Amino acid sequence: MELNIESLKLVCPCSESPAEKVVYSTDSSCMQGELLAVTWPENLEQLQKLIRFATREKVSLIPRGGGTSLVGGCVPQSSIVVDMSRLNKIKRLILEEKTVIAEAGVYLDNLNNSLSKYNLEFPIKPGSHAGCTIGGMIATNAAGLLSKKFGKVDGWVSEITFMDGTGKLFTFEGNEAKKLAGSEGTCGFIVEAKLKLLEISENFSSDLFEFENLQGMSEKLNALKNDDAAIAIEYINPIASKLVGMTAKEHLLVKYSNDKGKLDIDEASKVWKMRENLYSVIFNAGFTKIEDPFFEEGVERFLDWINKQNVPAYGHIGYGIIHPHFRREEDIERMNNAVKELHGQLAGEHGIGLLKKKYAPLGITTRIKEIKAAYDPSNIMNRGKVI
Numbered sequence: 001m002e003l004n005i006e007s008l009k010l011v012c013p014c015s016e017s018p019a020e021k022v023v024y025s026t027d028s029s030c031m032q033g034e035l036l037a038v039t040w041p042e043n044l045e046q047l048q049k050l051i052r053f054a055t056r057e058k059v060s061l062i063p064r065g066g067g068t069s070l071v072g073g074c075v076p077q078s079s080i081v082v083d084m085s086r087l088n089k090i091k092r093l094i095l096e097e098k099t100v101i102a103e104a105g106v107y108l109d110n111l112n113n114s115l116s117k118y119n120l121e122f123p124i125k126p127g128s129h130a131g132c133t134i135g136g137m138i139a140t141n142a143a144g145l146l147s148k149k150f151g152k153v154d155g156w157v158s159e160i161t162f163m164d165g166t167g168k169l170f171t172f173e174g175n176e177a178k179k180l181a182g183s184e185g186t187c188g189f190i191v192e193a194k195l196k197l198l199e200i201s202e203n204f205s206s207d208l209f210e211f212e213n214l215q216g217m218s219e220k221l222n223a224l225k226n227d228d229a230a231i232a233i234e235y236i237n238p239i240a241s242k243l244v245g246m247t248a249k250e251h252l253l254v255k256y257s258n259d260k261g262k263l264d265i266d267e268a269s270k271v272w273k274m275r276e277n278l279y280s281v282i283f284n285a286g287f288t289k290i291e292d293p294f295f296e297e298g299v300e301r302f303l304d305w306i307n308k309q310n311v312p313a314y315g316h317i318g319y320g321i322i323h324p325h326f327r328r329e330e331d332i333e334r335m336n337n338a339v340k341e342l343h344g345q346l347a348g349e350h351g352i353g354l355l356k357k358k359y360a361p362l363g364i365t366t367r368i369k370e371i372k373a374a375y376d377p378s379n380i381m382n383r384g385k386v387i
Contacts, residue, residue, distance in 0.1 A: 065136025104135025
């Protein structure tokens with residue numbers, strides 16, 4: 001469809017230049033879409049006018065944070081991308097509550113850097129922590145390296161300010177705010193949030209365990225899951241281990257909230273840096289398609305299946321999320337069947353977006369349809385995603 005760009009320019013800053021179309025027609029999923037224009041609202045008034053413009057023109061709006069989605073969550077489909085990066089104020093720190101109010105476009109690392117002078121942090125840390133935004137983290141209900149201890153974003157959001165698909169502004173607290181976490185921009189814009197914070201502890205230590213087989217790894221994993229001091233348990237399978245220069249064995253990388261770990265400071269820093277770089281290393285080795293199945297139990301059977309496929313994998317095994325990497329779509333189809341047979345879930349932390357739409361769990365689609373019916377009656381918000 002054609003877009004009246006001159007009318008859009010009266011609403012808020014925007015562009016339809018070829019360069020912007022290259023950047024904003026995709027995200028970290030590498031899926032390609034069709035961009036009509038990109039906009040950069042600078043305040044809530046501009047965002048509200050943009051919503052009314054989209055309703056009038058019957059065009060979809062795609063909320064975009066850092067563009068780190070791995071499932072095509074902010075890939076346009078003949079739509080307008082709304083880059084939230086200019087709504088980036090850290091508005092208020094409430095020290096007595098250990099909470100902070102931040103706008104959607106605030107980058108996670110920027111937030112934590114600002115909080116560090118008060119010895120506070122937001123403890124949910126996805127692998128994309130340098131590039132992800134608060135709004136995007138809430139929209140996908142992000143997890144991360146410390147998920148074994150701290151869970152997902154929805155447990156750390158006490159209040160959300162939300163502009164729906166008609167331009168109305170709402171404030172949701174408690175369970176109502178939780179319901180919006182993971183809605184992937186399909187019902188409206190998360191414009192700011194009140195987040196719970198944690199005091200930073202310097203008393204951390206780490207261990208790296210190596211195993212000849214999955215049985216030995218599984219026994220250690222069960223012991224670590226019962227260890228309250230183990231705040232992060234990361235898994236690296238033999239294929240991934242070899243790609244990053246370690247021995248081709250099963251590995252567990254553990255962070256403790258005390259000094260029981262055996263690695264010295266330099267060793268721990270090096271090995272955690274390696275873990276953060278795993279995605280890039282494996283991607284550059286040609287395994288460009290990353291998945292995120294989740295298992296409440298029985299993850300070892302899935303890991304056995306993955307190893308037999310000679311597929312590199314790693315993940316937040318303390319929480320039950322594994323990240324296998326594939327070269328071909330047909331291999332992912334076979335993995336999906338294996339996950340279902342083993343009673344796992346296909347979407348652990350990356351969301352549904354476009355890529356996993358046909359596999360979206362009924363519970364998720366039902367919840368989003370209910371919210372969308374109430375808050376996006378014209379269906380302008382992230383049309384075509386999830387449901």
